[in-house]
Amino acid sequence: MIYLDHSATSPVNPEVLKAMEPFFSQEFGNASTFYSLGRTARQAMEAARENVASLIGASPQEIIFTSGGTESDNMAIKGTAYKWKNKGKHIITSAIEHPAVEETCRYLEKQGFEVTYLPVYEEGIVRIEDVLAAIREDTILITIMHANNEIGTIQPIAEIGEIARKKGIIFHSDAVQTVGKIPVDVKKLNVDLLSISAHKLYGPKGIGALYVKKGVFLEPLIHGGGHERALRPGTENVPGIVGLGKACEIALKNLKKDQEYVTRLRNQLIAGILENLEESYLNGDPDKRLPNNAHLRFNGIEGESLVLHLDAKGIAASTGSACSSKKLEPSHVLMALGLEKVEAHGSLRLSLGTENTPEDIEYTIKSIKEAVTTLRNLSPLWNQ
Template sequence: MIYMDNSATSPIKEEVFNAMIPYLKEEFGNPSTFYTLGRNAKKAVEEARENIAKLINADTKEIIFTSGGTESDNMAIKGVALKFEDKGKHIITTEIEHPAVLRTCEFLESRGFELSYLPVNENGIISTEDLKNAIREDTILISVMHANNEIGTIQPIEEVGKIAKENNILFHCDAVQSVGKIPVDVKEANIDLLSISSHKIYGPKGVGVLFIKKGLKLELLIHGGGQENGLRSGTENVPGIVGFGKAAELAYEHLDENIAKLKQLRDSLIEKILERIPESYLNGDRENRLPNNANFRFSSIEGEGLILRLDAEGINGATGSACSSKSLKASYVLSALGLEDEEIHGSLRLSLGTENNMKDVDVVVDAIAKVVGELREMSPLWDNKNNVSLELDESKFTDSNN
């Protein structure tokens, strides 16, 4: 099997798994207790917090553990909205945010909040001028993702953070796809709230982080025993947190080399696909994208058929976001780029991991070329398109006087 769907989830690294084992077995204490088992668990949680804080240049007290990116997004957006609704009920986000952000914003709209959804250009990047123009006196929050989960394009979050700070507006950034893959500095980007997920960086599922800038108070969504500085009650998932911390430590140590390796694989994959397969196109910005992301579209085929055929070849890819892959609707992200439904349905997202190599790239390119060719042979759309082309070519040799 060749796995190229790391944007959906990544495999746990061996070092991460080994770090978790003691806290699944003998070190099973509750961090809120005061005897040795509890103190050991508490120490492990705090060490993980330090590793994650270091990865994004934050203070350890600003790291709040959650169940994952979705909870972090909800906690940030709802927490700000409910805490500051007396100051304003206007929120700005983008058309291509993750469903965890968009569905949360829709919920708030149903409760009387007003949302502005920024459009993106053909490469999936917002205009900072659009952002400036969308700001109102009652704007309390700007939520812009760092890198898109489908097309991998990177937003200008440093500029967004600067604009937010200048206008005294809180800035939330969904960085689930970017943290651990490219540099993220919450101080440099003036970020007030940042969402992260463990399983996107070779850690376990079911654990995430919300960075909350020191001094910022949110409305609580979960009430209970007051864990996580009183911001997120509930007994901590110690094995998951330990695994997340180890994954963050590895990501920090190997960030530069991983970026270099993945960029080389990604660029080779893109070049070979576009060169070898007729009417294949890259979705998203060619350069300003995650080092591991390549999103293609192929004329006259269905992406679902492509995914199933590639699976039979032992290759795992995706048509879009794993959180919305059960829907047969056209990707709203690709639609926001201005693509038609027919173009969108022939899309394929490949997201490389550190375990991939150049041999994997060559095998995947061969398989995609083969499968796309087979699907096009069965496609009336491709057949009609070729017939039209032949008719046009033959007309060049037809005597216009006959």
Template sequence: MEKRIYLDNAATTKTAPEVVEAMLPYFTEHYGNPSSIYGFAAANKEVITGCREKIAGILGAKTEEIYFTAGGSESDNWALVAAAEAYAAKGKHIITSRIEHHAILHTCEYLEKRGYEVTYLDVDEAGFIDLEQLRAAIREDTILISIMFANNEIGTIQPVEQIGQIAHEHGVLFHTDGVQAFGQVPICVDEMHIDMLSASGHKFNGPKGIGFLYIRKGVKIRSFIHGGAQERKRRAGTENVPGIVGIGAAAERAARTMEERTAREREVRDYMISRIEKEIPYCRLNGDRTMRLPNNVNFSFRFVEGESLLIRLDRKGICASSGSACTSGSLDPSHVLLAIGLPHEIAHGSLRMTLSEETTKEDADYVVDALKEIIQIQREMSPLYEDFIKKEKSRS
């Protein structure tokens, strides 16, 4: 079997065997529509409620505050668009950051075309927003602040509790895109003053095509998909019962294994970061060194072209990415890397590696050894690198 080391878990994760096992009966045995009144089908409504309870318990939320969606992008769109419409009488000003996922940024662009004003907060070189800039940006007509919990590219974890506190001090709703954070770091919606939170099952060993939106009780938010009365009349469409069972099982698994699993990921992450920094010159770690997701390694390598690097890694059986999977077809450098101050030529030479609990130090060694070889080859082909080395030698 060809060697494969999968280091793109921020893009998607392998569905856990116990999750698949939990889902299977709901494709072939318990296939009834939960909205039907006869017992065979209605039993699935209780199953859905049980999955809601599991997720609510993990977040410290109420069962009725969890709404199932088709994934993180739908949850983000719903939170922004429906909240903007519901609170338009108060104002049409929204605050977000420049490093959000495109599910947020493109939704903000959509709202701007419909008369809303959006303030995009800058971030520092580690990817943190400035809390004082946030305070200064809040106006009388501000209705929503949406700042992601943890960045999907560089892994930086925002000071979510302080952001939520500032929002609530000013009577503003706070939404956070928790797609990368849920299952990786502890989240308590009450302690963190979160009004809405988006998550996606396939980011924490659940199935694709299922996510949820936490909506705090009392938040005015309109329906996003219109039709039937599912999800307490807020999200129409026949429930994806197998998917809901899957995300419930995956959430339960993620919570149960979090402490041990993320400790292993941090150990391998830090080992990999240390080896790269010591053994590959002219590199830069992107994102904060400590306040970062347990499994995230993101580097920029000078005099290296990112797409070629990915292709060469793929030939060695290593799966990684240059940034968000949602923009993998773009030739433009990552908006996140540009926002933290990287020039275009360095941002183009970036590599994101996101580990799983199965990633070992032996895997890390194989990857770093491959990186050293490939980067040396690419740099030897680069006239810019040749000129740089000549200048360095002349200085010494």
């Protein structure tokens, strides 16, 4: 199979799996105990914390381990909202956030908070002037993703963070799609909180992290022991944490090389489709996008049918967010770009990885052309 859905998940790197294996059975100790098994687990966990911190330019003490990006987003947003609700109840976000952010904001609206959803226009990018216009005296949090999980557009996080800092507003960014793919430095980005998920960067599922800048305080969502600075109590997932740490270590070592390689494949893919298939379009800004993301739309077809045709040809792709793939409604991200419903339904997300090859891309281009032609010949939308 040619796997082109790395924005949904990535295969675990063999080095990551090897690093994790001892902590399932041989070194199985609880990291909160004081005897040697526990100390070994604790040492491995703290080494992993250092690796995560190094990848994003943080200090190890600023890394809180979670179960993944969704929990990190919830911890950041609800934790800020509940901690500072007496100061204000206004939150700013974008119209294209991942469901982990969007649904959390919708929930808080039911709790009496007010949320402003910023537009992203045709290019899929938040504009600074809209951020400035949305800020109020009671704004306590801005949460804008670093890069979109569907269309791959990269947001002006550093500029937004600078505004938030000057206004005394907490700033969170969901960086699940960027950490390990492009340089991420929490200081340069001016973020207070940043979400990470291991399975997007060749680590295991079920583990992630939240960067919490020193001096930023959150209300914990769950209560128990004092684990993770009392922000995330519960026995630590040591194998998962070790896997995340190893994935971050590998990502940091190979970041520049991998970014350049995957960018070449992405450009090959986009050019091969747009230049050879009529009425095909790229969704989102062509330049300010993730190196591995090509989000395309094709007039006259249904994206779900195209995914099934590609699957039959041995290619794994998607129409958009894996967290929303069972919904029949068009993607809220594509609708925010100003597309019509029929256009949104004809879209395809291709997200590449380092194991893909130029030959994979050529076969994919050929397969998409064949599948789109077949579907258009059957489509009343195309033949009317």
